[in-house]
Amino acid sequence: MSSHDDGFDAPTTKIRGAEFDGSGFSPGGGFDQQTSVVSRPDDVDDVRDEQNRWHGGLDFGLLVLRVLVGGTMGAHGLQKLFGLFDGPGIGGFAQALDGFGYTSQTTLLAWITALAEVGGGALLVLGLFTPLGAAAILGVAANIVYAKYTLGGRFFTGENGLGFEYELLLGGAAFALLFTGAGRVSIDKNTPWRRKPLPYAILGLLLAGAASAVVILLFR
Template sequence: MTSSKPGDDPARTEILHDVDYPLDVPDAPGREGGSGGAGDTATTAFPAAGPTDYSQFAESGGYDMSAPLPFGDQPATIEPATRDTIGRRGTIDLGLFVLRVTVGILLAMRGLQKLFGMFGGPGIDGFTQTLTDSGFDHARILAIAGGAVELVAGVMLVVGLATPVAAAGLLGLVGLGIAVRLTGTDPVPVLSDTTRGLEPSILYAAAMVALLFSGPGRWSADRKWGWSHRPRFSGVVWLVIVAVIAALAWYFLNGTNPLSSTADSAPVTAG
């Protein structure tokens, strides 16, 4: 219900609250049906309800009816952030990038050594002979497959493409290399200044495990995949798959027990 005084700006109105009791409003003198006439009586009737135009009120600086009210139906739940939204992680992505590129390049170079004899490597023939001396059957096929996996997976690691697969494959090769060293005839030092010890293989294996369970980071081709920053079960799954494949390859193509302490096995020393 609205009322206005004579002379007021038509755009300004005064809002009156409705009441729940009768309001006697006598007719003002001089009005039609006012004092002295037949309609000189008090009334309790309110104006008929109808649509109210609030446009002038909004234009006069009042409450903007077009804006949503500060109350009403509010969402009961909060939408979670999408997986694509990755928060800042400091320099972790830089560290993972350096680790990937360094290890990937070194292992890719080792693959070139085995396949093509580059960087002073043995080539296919030399690597085949090494596997034959280690007791492997079908040594040439294994030499080609091992060099190819080392080269391709190393490049994939540098790019950050399918990182769990590449890291797991390289970890399997490193594990087989450690087993070959343990079954050799020469003593195997963990640390040594004169001969090659196990420390490079151990460092490679630790780097592969770290990438399996940390992901390659955002500076990689895998940045849009969940495993780039949240590997979850992908690391465990590929670790188990590669461990089974490497164990079966060793069992059927070599057959020796690298953990047995026989007279022919090479002892592991600390230096």
């Protein structure tokens, strides 16, 4: 009589839909690795992926950030272009640039700055070509910070009225949007620079730096 004819059946266990006898082998003979509990780490990875998954709150936060930064800079541009919101207009802004150390072609620079603010601000609000819009805003903010710093400005507004904390904040927000992208509540939703923003962020950063350098070299 064989060892299995003693009138007792080896206990069976079900693991993930497969039956195992007491020996640890499936009735068909041979260990079924796919149904073992070794797959448990995959469950842990799934939980971690769920915790780190992009969610709607991030999209809403990026929308708010884009609207605030883009809307603020766009309004400043409209002040310069058309004199809206008690702004100086192009002529008044060109004269103001003289006091910030820009002595060459100030009217041209006034147009460039105003268009960069309006255009870049509109792109950010819409979430359209976001790296380009953020680069435009970053370039303008960087030039303002540089101009105020060279005239003795400090972080907080002092007696000379040349604090640059406001422009630094706007530039920092534009810098952040370069690397985060517009989020899914945007026209850029299905574009490569929304899904993988890093290479486009680096390109936008180089563009903003080059534009700032050109303005400093040609107009001061």
